[in-house]
Amino acid sequence: EDKVVQSPLSLVVHEGDTVTLNCSYEVTNFRSLLWYKQEKKAPTFLFMLTSSGIEKKSGRLSSILDKKELFSILNITATQTGDSAIYLCAVTDPSHSWGKLQFGAGTQVVVTP
């Protein structure tokens, strides 16, 4: 059975700290890995990673994929209270042409002032 495991499940940091979130996966046919940020409501897209070793970056957020070891990390530097959210990782399985996403349980990040 396909699995996506995120760690830690939750963490609390102070503003200015750096956060590293982990996502490991076991899927039969891997195509890509997506990161979403979920604040109060809808998950919003952050990154899609398909190639190993290529970092995607957006402001203070960055992510990288290791297809050999089957994991991805999401880094947030100089955290702000607005980074408080649940971060979701999902992988795609191309055997489903309609773009099935398998989600992990998420990591809840709380940034305190």
Next chain:
Amino acid sequence: NAGVTQTPKFRVLKTGQSMTLLCAQDMNHEYMYWYRQDPGMGLRLIHYSVGEGTTAKGEVPDGYNVSRLKKQNFLLGLESAAPSQTSVYFCASSITGTGTYEQYFGPGTRLTVT
């Protein structure tokens, strides 16, 4: 563009009652999805649709039905609500084509079944 919208935002049902959740998207996406989100379990797919008039079961379809009569709308029905269906429900949509897997999510519906 409103993106993906959901109605209602909140609902409380008694066991055995029925209701329909409406999802609408204005992005002309072919694919639409219904998920439920429970604490510690991430998002789980209930049903999905790859086009107008087509629907299929996801991971947790029992107790739910769906319909996609118009391309822009995807309805989720609960015929006889149970407390186990207390959850937050998200609708999502995505564009057609391979290699494009980003799904756009609605704001969610919080459903409580007592």
